[in-house]
Amino acid sequence: MKAVQYREVGKGPQVVEVDVPEPGPGQIRLKVTAAGLCHSDWFVMDLPAEQYSYGLPLTLGHEGVGVVDKLGAGVEGIEVGGSYAVYGPWGCGLCHACATGRENYCPNAAELGIAPPGLGAPGAMAEYMIVDDKRHLIPLGDLDPVQTVSLTDAGLTPYHAVKNALPKLRPGSTVLVIGVGGLGHVGIQIIRALSQARVIAADLGEDKLALAREVGAHETLISGADTADRVREMTGGRGVDAVFDFVGAGPTLETARAAVAVDGHIEIVGIGGGTLTAGFFATPFGATVRAPYWGSRSELMEVLDLARAGAISVHVETFGIDDAVTAYGKLHDGTVRGRAVIVP
Incomplete structure (x- = not known):
């Protein structure tokens, strides 16, 4: 499959061919329908080698939506073929913050090696991605994935x-x-x-x-x-x-x-x-x-409900996955109006 990866410090993103990932126990594989670009991606890619800690190669994309393609062992309550948004700030799932849906403030994630997709874990800027747990999937319903994907962070x-x-x-x-x-x-x-x-x-x-x-x-x-x-x-x-x-x-x-x-x-x-x-x-x-960081799982549900009500929307500029490097260049130069979205 094609993926957009950061492979060498200081070299920017590349479009490469990688193997299609397989979901392990408790995991879900999505066929990605849209992935959003963010200035945070450039923040990561602009870090000098001594400060970079996200691993290489890194599949980019912490804003993702997709259709469930395959379930790992033990996964129940998730519909194969259903359309979902990915909640990005993954936590341990066991602490007080995670129990209230505030995984963005999980105090244990870093120590346990848990990282958000595109910011340590393989992200959404690929034809397929793995989501670590069903609690990190929010049903999209009738929302358009391309118009909605950026709401997972930019909303x-x-x-x-x-x-x-x-x-x-x-x-x-x-x-x-x-x-x-x-x-x-x-x-x-x-x-x-x-x-x-x-x-x-x-x-x-x-x-x-x-x-x-x-x-x-x-x-x-x-x-x-x-x-x-x-x-x-x-x-x-x-x-x-x-x-x-x-x-x-x-x-x-x-x-x-x-x-x-x-x-x-x-x-x-x-x-x-x-x-x-x-x-x-x-x-x-x-x-x-x-200085806030991202948001909670329940807040993402509320954001999607605002979108369903027509109260908020994202101005998007779309690109194919082969044009991802061009899209990142426009983002870096500040010439994207609203949000750039990759449509695999």
Whole structure:
């Protein structure tokens, strides 16, 4: 079968031929119908050799959906031929976090060698993939797999962040969304679906701001050194009740710090490598700062229900598996509008 793999540190992705995997006891094999690309893939592939710890070769793709093709021994309750989304942040399944469906915060996964697909385990960017346990499959029902696949991360991650900040998103509140890429444009829709907050979106390009307005932002700004000052002007000097930074670089975190109101909230969603100093004389009184990771299994169910209700959708650009290297190049260059999806 064809697969998109990272095979040599510093060399980028390749399309290769590998054997079709066989499911072991308790495992499920999917015939992949769609796999999403993510900036996290480039974060991994850009790591220097001394920091890279994901194994080689690595089949990429932590966003995946597919049709069940074969069941391993002992698997029950999963329909062969059924369409499922893959919940990516796999945990041990036994700890308190996993028992509540919050496997994204499993404290034992790393020690046990458990890794998400595409981020250690073989991922979805192939014609077939193995899912380790049936609890990591969420039925798609009548949702279109190509339009849905990115919701497993680009929907789940912002949903998890927005849900945590909901107490701040009361009627009359204002939020700032920094970065209107694959996650940010879904994040805006989630904010609008779950609250009555006013949304200000900031990005470097007018094309991204046009997308922001298209998906529900009330106001938009070209990002720059004066973004926080302009946001404070738009809020009567008070600042915003919540900031969702989908970039996470040093300059955007500084914008978040300078724009957030007293008793406000900052969610650092992007993995741009920046850090934010918090505390007295660094952030406004009462302001909280959080770096969320992915989301829970129940939250993925809720995200898919929002999609079924028509409340959220993903703007996707599709590629065949043979064009995966080109797709990753566009992602790296920032020229993908919304989310790139491989359709094997």
